[in-house]
Amino acid sequence: MDSHVGEVDIFQQCKYIHEVELVNMKLQMRILETHIETKDRLLRNLEDIIDEQESRIANMEDFIQGRATTYTNRSNMLRGISVLSLDFGTLSEENLRLKSALSQLQKVARVNEILETDEDYESDMTSNEDRFALSRDSSCSVPRSVSPQPTGDVIKPYPQMVQSMREEGQIKKLQRCAEKLKNEKDELRRLAIDTKDAFSVCMAEMNMMLTSKTTDFFRVLIERYKAEMEKRKQLHNQLVELNGNIRVFYRIRPQLASESDSQKPVVVIDDMDNGVVHVSNSSGSRKTSAGADKVIPTDFSQDQIFNEVSPIITSCIDGYNVCIFAYGHTGSGKTYTMDGPVEMPGINQRAIMQLFETAKERTGDIKYDIKVAMMEIYNEKIRDLLNTSNTNLAIRQTEEGKSSIPGLEEVTVNSAQEVTETLARGRKNKSVAATEANIESSRSHVIVRVLVSATNLITKVTTVGESFEELGSPCLHMSFSGRLNLVDLAGSERVSQTNATGQLLKEAQAINKSLSELGNVVLALRQNQKHIPFRNCQLTRILEDSLSEFSFHVVSENIHFVPDGDSKTLVIVHLSPDAKSLNESISSVNFAEKIGQVFTKSGTMKRESTRRSMTGITTGQRREIPASPKK
Ligand SMILES: Nc1ncnc2c1ncn2[C@@H]1O[C@H](COP(=O)(O)OP(=O)(O)OP(=O)(O)O)[C@@H](O)[C@H]1O
Known part of the structure; x- marks a missing residue:
């Protein structure tokens, strides 16, 4: 039954197609006939016109030659022309109509062509139906009879059938497209995943390569940098020795429990250079120190x-005459470094013990004597800390031009116990006061002076100035002495910062003046100035011998040996990491930079040749000067 219905459908459709083609042919026939008819009419009219013209010409000839007196046939000619133009008008209307019908048919034919070329779209049969449907839509004057409607229940109405066939075709095509697109999308997704994986692997490899290359590169750079730094340090040391053997260390104390540890320390050591510190506040402004010898x-x-x-x-x-200064603002840790708590003694006690140890190692024919004196400079007065009755000692000039403090108690120490006791006695007598910044602030400069003298036990001669080992055999009958000054300076705080008044203000002013004079002296020494302003305050006057270059003499029976520049000075500048001390820390760094400057123009080879290194090895010759009468 179904196949029968299908056959009927096909038959019906073929019939439609033939009818359409018939209509087409008829239409074309009609167009041709109309053309021929019109052309015939035109020819006829043209013949009439030619006849008219010929008779007109003949008439004109007659008139010219005098055979006729009037010109005739003119009206006939005009009539002919008007008939002709009427025909032309009719003809053009007819032509337009035919032209429009023809263009519609051409359009149908064109659409069919396009549909036929789309192999996936429709079969020949459906394209014919389409053609038919399109021709039905067109405005061509095809008779209505040529578009029969299919009849019967089994056959769908023609437009619906065409529509459904077209939709089915389109849906299939779309489905195929969708399938294809899906496949492509999956393929692309797989490709994207593969590419991503490959990219990650590539990136990881590159990262590893870069990291290792960069690490190597940086390692080499850092090594080179460190080597350069080392070289710079060596050169700096040479210059320091040329310029008076003054060294500058920084010590940064830890944050105290009383200080807010939530704040970042304002003083940090440079990662690359252990001679440089950065002092910065939270707002980012910062001061970077010039290179010191070391940052502790x-x-x-x-x-x-x-x-x-x-x-x-x-x-x-x-x-050597050695001076070690602890410099810094109040509470920065100077006393901690020099004196220290009992359980963790500072440089003072350890230094004297070391001198003992070294003296013991060298004992043979030489007897070393170690004496300790302690004094403080308080408001420009020298007070003896080991004898409290000496409250205002004076500085005198000896005949050799050396300064001495007559009456200053010097205690000979023979054991560690005696050292500890002597230092404790002196500490007890120090002038301290509670300031805003430190409840136990040292209000004076405290000087622990250690005198080392050596006596030749065979000759019983005590000589000041040079060691036996270095002087050699002609001088074996001599002894020597060296002097060590350990100075805990008073706090360098600015007066405005401490809110000091009355006595405290007076103290602060005296402290600041003497610290500034100390800075000037050290700077003048560094610059090898002719005039060193030792005389401006008690602190620099006391230390004149220890700081100046011609600081001690080697004496024999007839000859004085005067080594140039045999003093060594170390300034330990103390810094606090606390943000409240920022300004004080910056001014301490400024002080360190001032005294730590190295001047290349002033050092002479002569001075270098007579100087010894830190380990005490003499590098040059001594010059001889006439002996002065021995006291
Ligand atoms: N390196 C350190 N480790 C632990 N505590 C320290 C250190 N340095 C200093 N302090 C502590 O900081 C406080 C202040 O130190 P210190 O008295 O030595 O300061 P200062 O510079 O001598 O002050 P001033 O000039 O007022 O005498 C003390 O309580 C001390 O114990």
Whole structure:
């Protein structure tokens, strides 16, 4: 039954197609006939016109030649022309109509062509139906009879059928497209995943390569940088020796429990250069110090600090005059470094003990004597800390031009116990007061002076100035002495910062003046100035011998040996990491930079040749000067 219905459908559709083609042919026939008819009419009219013209010409000839008196046939000619133009009008209307029908048919034919070329779209049969449907839509004057409607229940109405067939075709096509697109999308997704994986692997490899290359590169750079830094340090040391053997260390103390540890420390050591510190506040402004000789980190123990300074102390036993200053604002840790708590003694006690040890090692024919004196300079007055009755000692000039403090008690110490007791006695007598910044602030400069003298036990001669080992056999009958000054300076705080009044204000002013004079003296020494302003305050007057270059003499029976520049000075500048001390820390860094400057133009080879290194090895010759009468 179904196949029968299908056949009927096909038959019906073929019939429609033939009818359409018939209509087409008829239409074309009609167009041709109309053309021929019109052309015939035109020809006829043209013949009439030609006849008219010929008779007109003949008439004109007659008239010209005088055979006729009037010109005739003119009206006939006009009539012919009007008939002709009427025909033309009719003809053009007809032509337009035919032209429009023809263009519609051409359009149908064109659509069919296009549909036929789309192999996936429709079969020949449906394209014919389409053609038919389109021709039905067109405005061509095809008779209505040529578009029969299919009849019967089994056959769908023609437009619906066409529509459904077209939709089915389109849906299939769309489904195929969708399938294809889906496949492509899956393929693309797989490709994207693969590419991503490959990219990750590539990136990881590149990262590893870059990291290792960069690490190597940085390692090489850092090594080079460190080597350069080392070289710079060596050069700096040479210049320091040429310029008066003044060294500058920084010590940054840890944050105290009373200070807010939520704040970042304002003073930090440069990662790349252990001679540089950065002082910065939370707003980012910062000061970077010029290179000092060393920065002692916060976590260094008292023992470790002493290891850093012990070479300079040992050189005292070799006859050098050594000065170690603790500089810094109040509460920055100066007393902690120099004196220290009982359980963790500072440089003072350790230095004297080391001198003992070294003296013991060298004992043979030589007997070393170690004496300790302690004094403080309070409001420009010198007070003896080991004899409290000496409250205002004076500085005198000896005949050799050396300064001495007559009456200053010097205690000979023979054991560690005696050293500890002597230092404790002096500490007890110090002038301290509670300030806003430190409840136990030192209000004076405290000087612990250690005198080392050596006596030849065979000759019983005590000589000041040079060690036996270095003087050699002609001088074996001599002894020597060296002097070590350990100075805990008073706090360098600015007067405005402490809110000091009355006595405290007076103290602060005296402290500041003497600190500034000390800075000037050290700077003048550094610059090898002719005039060194030792005389401007008690502090620099007391230390004149120890700081000046012609600081001690080697004496024999007839000859004085005067080594140039045999003093060594170390300034330990103390810094607090506390934000409240920022300005004070910056001014301490400024002080360190001032005294730490190295001047290249002034050092002479002569001075270098007579100087010894930190370990005390003499590098040059001594010059001889006429002996002065021995006291
Ligand atoms: N390296 C350190 N480790 C632990 N505590 C320290 C250190 N340095 C200083 N302090 C502590 O900081 C406080 C202030 O130190 P210190 O008295 O030494 O300061 P100062 O600079 O001598 O002050 P001033 O000039 O007022 O005498 C003390 O309580 C001390 O114990």
